Amino acid sequence: MSYVSEALLYVCFAILTGTFILRVIPEHRRPLIQVPSGLLLACIIAIPILEFVPIHQSAVLFAKDVEIPYGEMVKNILLELNNGKAWIWSTVASIGLAFLLGLRSFRDDKHMPKVGLFIMFLLILWLGYASHATSLYGTKGWLVHSAHFLAVTAWIGVLLAVSWFSKDSRNWDAFLGWFSPLAIGCMLITFIAGITLMTFTTPQYVNSWMLPYGQMLLLKHLLIAPLLLFAYTNGFGYRKKLNEDSSFNPKPWLKAESIIAMLLFIVTGALGQQTPPHNVKETLQSVSPSKLFTTIYNGHFSPDLTLKLSIGLDSILMLAAAIIMMVGLIRMYRDNKVYPAFAMGLLTSIFGYFALMFSIQG
Template identity: 65%
Template sequence: MIYVSEGLLYVCFAILAGSLLLRLVPEDKRPSVQVPGGLLLACVIAIPVLSYVPIHKLAIVFSKDFDMTYSSILKSILLDINTGKAWLWTTIGAVGLAFLLGLKAFRGDKHMPKVALFVTFLLIVWLGYAGHASSLYGFRGLVTHASHFLAVSVWIGILFVVSWFSKDNAKWEAFLRWFSPVAIACVLVTLLAGFVLMSFTTPEYVNAWMLPYGQMLLIKHLLILPLLLFAYSNGFLYKKMAKSNPAFNPRRWLQAESIIALLVLAATGALGQQTPPHTVKETLQTVSPSPLFTSVYKGSFSTDIALQFSLHMESILMLAAAVLMAGGVIWMYRSNKLIPAFLMGILTVVFGYFGLMFSIA
C-alpha cells in the first residue's frame, strides 16, 4: 500500500507540474491540451493524503514499539521529525492551492499558472525536506533531492500531459522543437542530482544489490535506458519520420514513453519507503536480503560478502541481448511499429538485469 501511495504521489506532482507549465507555453508551440480542472484539483488534494500514508505507518510502528497511543506518537512525529513538519507545510500549501483552483475566477486568470507553479515548487521543496538526504545532510541533501524531483516532474509531467490530454495532432514539430532541449536539460539535472543522492544514500552501489533498496535502485536505473531510447527517438528521429511518412503520429510514441516514465516514478516511489544502505553490512543486520537477489544469486550468501563483477558466458549473452533489444527500439521506431518497440524496451530492462546479476560473484 505504501509503495502504491508513494508512486501515486509522484504521478500527482507530475500531472500538476506538466499541466501548469504547458499553460505558460504559447498555443502555437504546442498541441491543444485540455486537462480537466477536476483532475488538477484531485491531484492537489491527493498530495497531503498520499504523503500521510508513510507517517501513518510510522506512527503505528512507534506506538507499538514504545507502548504509546497513536495520537501521542503522531503529535511527536508532526512536531519533532522532518517528515512530520514537512507534511504540515505540505498540507497547508495544498489546501491553499486547492482553494485557489476551486475558484472559477482564479482558474481563468492569466496569472493562475504562475501562482500555482510557485506553490507546487514549494510542495516539491517540502517533499525534499522530508527525504532521507535532507535528514542526513541538511541543506545540501534538501537541494539535491528537490532538484532531482523537480527535474523529473517537469520532464515527465509535460510528457505525460501532452501525450494523454492533447486534443489534436497539430504543432507536434513546434512542440518537440522546444521540449527536446527542456527534456535534455531535465535529464542532465536528474542524472547529476541522482549521482549525488547515490553518494549520500548508497555509497556501496553494487553491494547494495543484496538489499531491497539496491534491487529497486538497479531496476529504476535499468528502466531509464528504454526511457532515454524513446526520448531520443521522439526528440531526434521525429522529423525524418514525419518527412518520410506524413501520416506518422508521434502521440502514440509519446504515450509509450510516458508509460515507461511512470514505471520509473513507481520505482522511485518504492525507493522512498525503503531503508537506504549507507553501510551494506550494517544494514543487513536489521534488513533482510532481497528475495529477488537471493533467488538469482548463485553464490553462497552471507552478510560479509563483497560483490564483484566476473563476466561469464551467460551474463555476456544476456547483456548482448539487452544491447540488441535497445537497438531494436530504434529500428522499430523507424519502422513505425510501436508495440514491438515497447516490448523491446521492456526486454532491454529484463536482459540487462539478468546480465548484471549473472555477472556478480
C-alpha cells in the first residue's frame, strides 16, 4: 500500500504544480488547458492523507514492538520526528489551499496561481524535510532533496497537465519556446541533485543492486532513458513536424511521455519505502537480498560479495538490443507511430537492465 500511496502523492504534487505554472503563463503562450477544479481539490486533499500512510505504518510497527497504544505512538511521531512535524505543517497548508480553491472568487482571481505555486513550494519543502536525506545530513540533505523534487514536479507537472488536459494545439511554438528551456533546466537540476543524493544514500552503487533499494534505483535510472528520448523528440522535433504537417497532433506523444513519467513515479514510490544502503554489507545483516537479483545472478550469493561489471557476450547482445530499440523509437517518431515507439521505449529500459545484470561478476 505504501508504494501506491507514495506514487499517487507524487502524481498529486505534479498535477497541482504543473497546473499552477501553466495558469501563471499568459494564454497566448500555451494551449488551452482545462484541469477540472474537482481534480485539483481532490489532489490537495489527498496530499496529507497519502503522506500519513508511512506515519501510520511506522506507528503500527513501533507500537507493537514497544507495547505502546497506537494513538500515543502517532502523537510521539507527530511531535518528535521530522516526518511527523512536516505532516502537521503540510496538513495545515493543504487545508488552507483546499479552502481557497473551493471559493469561486479565488479560483477566478488572476493571483490564484501565484498563491497556489507558493503553497506548493512550501509543501515541497516540508516533504523534503521528512526525507531520508534530511534525517542523515540535515540542512544540506533537505535542500538537495527539495531541489530534486521541485525540479521533477515542475517538469513532469507541466507535461501531465498539457498532455491530458489541453483542449487544442494552439500556440504550440510559443509553448515550446518557454517549456523546452524549463524542462532542460529541470533535467539538469534533477541529475545534479540526484547524483548528490546518491552520494548520501548509495555510495556503493553497483553493490547496492543486491538489495531491493538498489534494484529500484537501477530501474529508476533506466526508465529515465526512454523519458529523455521522448523529451528530446517532443522538445526539438515538434516544431519541424508542425512546419511539415499542420495537422500533426502532439498530444499522443506527450501522453506517451507522461505515462513513462508516471511509471517513474511508481518506481520512485517503491524506492522511498526501501532501506537506503549506506553500507551494503551491514544492510544485508537486517535486510534480505533482492529476489530479482538472486534470481538473475549466476554466481553464489554471499553478503560479502563485491560486485563488478565485466562485459560478456550476453551483456553485449542485450546492450545491442537496447540501442536498436532507441534507434527504433526515433524512427517510429519520424513515422508518427506512437504505440510502437512507446513499446520500444520500455524495451530500451528492459534490455538495458539485462545488459547490466548479465555483466555482473562477484
